[in-house]
Amino acid sequence: MISRRDVVQVARRPRVCLSLIGLILALLATGITQAETGERPGPEAVDRGKKLYNAYCVACHKPMGVGEPIVPWSIRRTDLIEAMPLNETSHAWHHGDDQLTVMILDGTDRSRTRMPVWRNSLTEQNAADLIAYMKSLWSDRIVSCQGPKHMDCM
Numbered sequence: 001m002i003s004r005r006d007v008v009q010v011a012r013r014p015r016v017c018l019s020l021i022g023l024i025l026a027l028l029a030t031g032i033t034q035a036e037t038g039e040r041p042g043p044e045a046v047d048r049g050k051k052l053y054n055a056y057c058v059a060c061h062k063p064m065g066v067g068e069p070i071v072p073w074s075i076r077r078t079d080l081i082e083a084m085p086l087n088e089t090s091h092a093w094h095h096g097d098d099q100l101t102v103m104i105l106d107g108t109d110r111s112r113t114r115m116p117v118w119r120n121s122l123t124e125q126n127a128a129d130l131i132a133y134m135k136s137l138w139s140d141r142i143v144s145c146q147g148p149k150h151m152d153c154m
């Protein structure tokens with residue numbers, strides 16, 4: 001015997017599916033989705049990332065992510081580590097998106113004194129947008145070689 005309860009449950013299932021599809025469409029519409037390691041993000045994410053970069057990062061990593069000039073060892077402070085380029089000339093692209101997110105929000109192991117920890121002022125979405133901007137400074141080949149597989153591309 002099919003009870004009234006079964007009928008209600010069967011009837012409800014499509015609604016759950018529809019809500020899920022709705023949620024996915026809403027996420028796509030608000031642009032909260034992000035590209036993955038080795039993928040090029042969309043132009044909106046790059047634009048948001050560029051604004052954040054120019055507000056928070058450009059002082060050290062310099063315009064277009066070219067990084068600070070290397071100080072000759074004879075005159076450098078021993079505790080100073082230059083802010084390396086974030087464009088493709090250094091090794092930022094050797095890290096996957098997850099690692100870059102941790103570096104941006106929590107700092108790198110070596111950098112406790114200079115690379116700030118941004119977790120209190122920036123969100124995970126901000127970090128994703130900053131990575132989108134960094135990727136816009138990389139060529140297609142470098143984007144496709146990003147992360148653990150970079151060794152195969154050297």
Ligand code: HEC
Binds near residue numbers: 056130
């Ligand atoms: C006060 C200077 C300063 C500011 C501001 C700064 N950084 Fe850094 N950043 C550094 C230094 C110095 C290093 C190198 C530290 C190290 O090697 O551990 C670094 C390292 C990094 C790395 C690791 C790169 C690699 O190749 O391993 C990333 C990614 C990074 N910064 C992103 C950012 C982003 C994004 C911002 C802005 C939200 C930012 N930084 C702001 C100084 C700065």
